[in-house]
Amino acid sequence: MHIPHFHPDDAADAAMRIFWQKGYAATSIQDLVEGTSLSRSSLYNTFESKHGLFQHALRRYHGQTAAIVALLAEDGSAVARVRALLQQIATDELTDASCCGCLVANTALELGGRDSMVTSLLGEHFNTLEVALTALIQRGQQQGEISADKSPTALARFIVATIQGLRVLGRGYRGVEQPQRLNDVIDIALASLCRAKA
Incomplete structure (x- = not known):
């Protein structure tokens, strides 16, 4: 009907x-x-x-990205905000019984670069994340939590790439090793943000 x-x-x-x-x-x-x-x-x-x-x-x-932006804008440790985001992505992948993954990641792999209009929409999504992450990383640098000798924009782009990598790994690997694989990626990504210990 x-x-x-x-x-x-x-x-x-x-x-x-x-x-x-x-x-x-x-x-x-x-x-x-x-x-x-x-x-x-x-x-x-x-x-x-x-x-x-x-x-x-x-x-x-793309409207769902607003929830991620809100998470990144919360007060407190900038590194903790990034960790919370990456852990949320990993949890989504580990508990996704339907194995659908992320629509943006799926679309980027299927149509990215081959469909100009869709590629433009994907770019808007990634840019929204990049802008929010750049602001958060700048805050972390000002607070002395994140290394100030690295470009906040470059770090933000790295975290966006990490998010998409977690999405792809989440779909590409199944079984008992999957949580450790995702956690390893998160740990290395966070280590890249932190200031070197004196």
């Missing part, structure tokens, strides 16, 4: 879950019709194409 009235964001959220589970290429229009409870005509009239719906879904997923 197709619903006569709907909000595009609700349809995009439903579609996002399908793209997240199956990937862009493997998701059919019929999958989207069934998953959103909308007719083909409603989908095409609202989003123009599968690609248009995917872009809207990716923008909706």
Whole structure:
């Protein structure tokens, strides 16, 4: 049964879950019709194409980054904030029974560099993280917690890369060694931030 009235964001959220589970290429229009409870005509009239719906879904997923930015903006130790973020990423991967991973990481691997519009949206996501992390690292440098002889922007980019690396490792490795692999990455990433002991 197709619903006569709907909000595009609700349809995009439903579609996002399908793209997240199956990937862009493997998701059919019929999958989207069934998953959103909308007719083909409603989908095409609202989003123009599968690609248009995917872009809207990716923008909706990007909104979840606000929670990460809020975490990084909390008071206290800058290194502790980064640790909390990386531990959260690792926990997400270790408890992801569906093995869906991160939609941004999945999309970057599937379409990044091959689809200009999607690549632009991915860049917006990574830039948001980079800006928030740069501000946090600058705060840590001012407090003497993070080495001041390193570029805060370069360190922020390294942490963004670490986040994506954790996502990929989380999906690529399973079994008893997986937690240790992820924790090793986190420990080395945090060590790269800290000031050398006198």
